[in-house]
Amino acid sequence: MEKKEAVTTMKSAIVLSALAAASALSAPVSAGLIDARDGKEGDVNIGVDASGQLVIEFGGEPVALPAISGLLSGFGLDEPGFFALEEDEPDENIFVLGPGASIVLEVLSFDPALKAWTPGFADILDQPGDTWTIGAAPFDTHPFWHIDANDPTFIAPPGQSEWNATFRLLDTGTTGYLPSEPVTVTFTPEPGTLGLLIAAGLVGRRRRLNG
Structure with missing residues (x-):
């Protein structure tokens, strides 16, 4: 399926996908x-x-x-989000963004099968050079991070246990801030939820065989 077609399909499936993700939130999170x-x-x-x-x-x-199933399958959640600092931290040499800043996320690399859906499932980020305009401060915005079990490159745990997203931030506004250093966020399946994904996959397979 082409990227634009996938986005169109997902826009019609937002509610079902959100319900599937929400149903997984009751699973425990391990220490560490x-x-x-x-x-x-x-x-x-x-x-x-x-x-x-x-x-x-x-x-x-x-x-x-957490594990999710349905029109989105695999593991996913809309955290972590992106938050503009509200107070200066002079001891850390970090200050709030000035008026006129417009923040853009630029993908440097995503591991295969890892995707980020922009808010509202408007677009997919997964290829080097993909960008998402976060915009002006203040903001507190959340993409949907998704390890896609339906992707041909997906390797189920324990074959693969971590997926990395590396990106940097740019400023296209009038402040002209220098780009951030690259940052890598590592995602891992929530312990205890892999069985839910396997069970959902078996149910889907039985339905296809009986269909």
Whole structure:
């Protein structure tokens, strides 16, 4: 399926996909991983340093994604999001974005089968050079991160247990901040939810065989 066709299909499936993701949120999260529902603490926080370079604050721990099934299959959640810092942190040399800044995410590399759906499922980010205009501060916006089990390149755990998204941030506004350093966010299936994905796959296979 072509990328544009996939986007069109997903726009009609937003509600069903959201329900599928929400049903997975009751699964536990193991210690040592970011609970991707923690909000700001687990978000990608964005500011600028004294030299005028965009700065990203992120914990760096793997983000656990719950299993989902239905029109979206695999693992996914709309966390971490992207949050514009609201207060200066002079001790850390990080300051709030100035008026006129317009922040753009640029994909440098995504591991195969990993995708990010922009808010409203408007577009897919998965190829080097793909961009998403986050816009002016203040913002608190959330893409849907998706390890796609239907992608031909998907390798089910334990064959693959981590998927990496590497990106940087640009400023296309009047402030002209320098690009951020590249940042990599690592995603991993939430422990205890793989069985849900396997069960959903078996049910779908039986339906196809009986159809």
